[in-house]
Amino acid sequence: MQKTKDTPARKSDTIEPAALAAQYLRLFARHLPAMSDFDNFMDGLQRLVGEDSYLMGFAELGDASTDVTKLPGFENLGENETVVSVCGRNGNHGFIQYSGRSDGGAFDAGDMHLMGAVAGFISLLASQACEFREQSRAAKVLQYLINQLPLGAVCYGADGALIVQSKMAIHLLGESGGATLSAMARDAECFRHGSEELHVEVDGKLLYVEGRRLAIDGQLTVTTFVLHDLSEYQYKLTDDLEREALRTDAKGTPLTLAVLQTVPGALPGILFHLLKESADDLQIPKSAIHPLDAFRCACLFPGKLLRSARVIMKAVVGGSDQVGRLSLLQYQTGEGNEAPAEYLLERADQTMEPKENALLPRVLVMDPYFGVSEALRVATAEVCHIYAVPTLEETLLRIESGTYDGLFLGLDDCGAEALSAIHESVMGVEEDFRLFYLSYKQASMARVAARLDDDAIVFQKPFSTDEVCETLSMNLI
Numbered sequence: 001m002q003k004t005k006d007t008p009a010r011k012s013d014t015i016e017p018a019a020l021a022a023q024y025l026r027l028f029a030r031h032l033p034a035m036s037d038f039d040n041f042m043d044g045l046q047r048l049v050g051e052d053s054y055l056m057g058f059a060e061l062g063d064a065s066t067d068v069t070k071l072p073g074f075e076n077l078g079e080n081e082t083v084v085s086v087c088g089r090n091g092n093h094g095f096i097q098y099s100g101r102s103d104g105g106a107f108d109a110g111d112m113h114l115m116g117a118v119a120g121f122i123s124l125l126a127s128q129a130c131e132f133r134e135q136s137r138a139a140k141v142l143q144y145l146i147n148q149l150p151l152g153a154v155c156y157g158a159d160g161a162l163i164v165q166s167k168m169a170i171h172l173l174g175e176s177g178g179a180t181l182s183a184m185a186r187d188a189e190c191f192r193h194g195s196e197e198l199h200v201e202v203d204g205k206l207l208y209v210e211g212r213r214l215a216i217d218g219q220l221t222v223t224t225f226v227l228h229d230l231s232e233y234q235y236k237l238t239d240d241l242e243r244e245a246l247r248t249d250a251k252g253t254p255l256t257l258a259v260l261q262t263v264p265g266a267l268p269g270i271l272f273h274l275l276k277e278s279a280d281d282l283q284i285p286k287s288a289i290h291p292l293d294a295f296r297c298a299c300l301f302p303g304k305l306l307r308s309a310r311v312i313m314k315a316v317v318g319g320s321d322q323v324g325r326l327s328l329l330q331y332q333t334g335e336g337n338e339a340p341a342e343y344l345l346e347r348a349d350q351t352m353e354p355k356e357n358a359l360l361p362r363v364l365v366m367d368p369y370f371g372v373s374e375a376l377r378v379a380t381a382e383v384c385h386i387y388a389v390p391t392l393e394e395t396l397l398r399i400e401s402g403t404y405d406g407l408f409l410g411l412d413d414c415g416a417e418a419l420s421a422i423h424e425s426v427m428g429v430e431e432d433f434r435l436f437y438l439s440y441k442q443a444s445m446a447r448v449a450a451r452l453d454d455d456a457i458v459f460q461k462p463f464s465t466d467e468v469c470e471t472l473s474m475n476l477i
Contacts, residue, residue, distance in 0.1 A: 023053065023054070024052075027048050030048075042093075045061055046058070049118070055101060057099060061094040061126065080100050080107070082098050083098075084118075086119050088123040090130045090131075093122075096115070146165075146166040147166050152165075152168040152169035152171070152227030152228075153224070154169040156182055156222065156224075156225075158222070160182040172205060173202060173227070181209070181211070196211045199293050199294070206229075207230065209227050210225070210268060230292075241345070244300060244302050249334065254305045254402060255303075256330045257298060257301070257329045257331065258298065258309060258329075259292065259296060259297070259326070260296065260317065260323050261295060261323070261326070262296075266295065266324075271291075272297050278317075281312075282316055283304075298348070299313075307402055307404065307433075310358075310359060311432070311477050318359055326355045327349070327351045330402065331344060357385075361384040361385070362387060363404065363405060363406040363472070364406070372408075372438065373408075379469065380468060392418050392421065392422075396422070399429060404433070405432070405433065405476050406435065406436060407433075408436045408437075411437050411458070412439055422435075434457075435456070436457050436472075439460060443460055446460075457471060457475070
């Protein structure tokens, strides 16, 4: 295929070097936007040679990576024809064959330099197109691979511009979630320790997000986020809580909820793993353990009173250095109206306290003198929680609730009928409920007057703080 001109330009029509350079720049500029499509770009470079208004020629270009290179017909070359190879760092892309100048003149040394420059520039562009294509292929492979991940993955540049994200990330984040993470990627104050963990709620979905800021080759900085949708766990927890609450309402069986939170700096998910491994010790099935997020878990204790659940929790996580805060709640029939699960979880969130406090025994005080309960509250702050109850009726209800571990009972103003009612109520609950008595009389005299057993624990007012605390420590779990 040889380019011909019907009316060759005269010598006097030779294009000036500056105009010729501008012409080549326009030719190349016109075809550069097609670089993203390798085949079309190579076809465009071939057309570019044919559109040259100074050198008459044509090009045969191809993919150097295929090892199939078109060769010129050297045996058919004319006297004034020449061939220039198009070779680059990727290999041989083909050749350009020139048959003359458009002005009819013979090739001179400048023309030969021009042919080499054109071939060299085309070679450079062809090599760049090959690399661009390989990068595009790599990007497609990367996109395909991250789309196979069961988690969402998203990557941003230092300016917060999106680099790549998986289909799962698109589904989970939407526009609002993506804007939140993009802002974090731009924030220089974030990721001071290299990584961040957070929880994001997007369109009703609870997401746990772990982000890392990475420096690539010491120059390029990217921020990556891995997303995990915790909504399914939330739905299951809510369903299980609703079902157990309905069972409590219908059959009167107890239900206790424990919500635990890790200490600051704990690994995400470590608490869930710890509780799953301890399911037998917790005396509940693994299905009763639910992650609220990466750092909090809920444990359901169907059929167990709060006191029993607390004792179990103390044995299992009391010495754990992974658990920082805890909330223990016992569901009461009718609580929360039509949404008991939401009500319980909200209460648990409001009543979270340091684990050591949450696992302390709870002890009632029934004494007509307010100062007694206050003195006990101060004296036993590190041993138990004290709750004053003003009436017999309320005391009986609290004993039967299964929430409390013991009772301080003032004997001096307690009638025989009230004392009998309390003893009967205590006998109806679990054996580990302990009774402690208070009196101005000596312990032996108070036992005789109230007809108590010889081993009944009686503290004489004003009582010794050390004696009370030591006795409680020995008798309460």
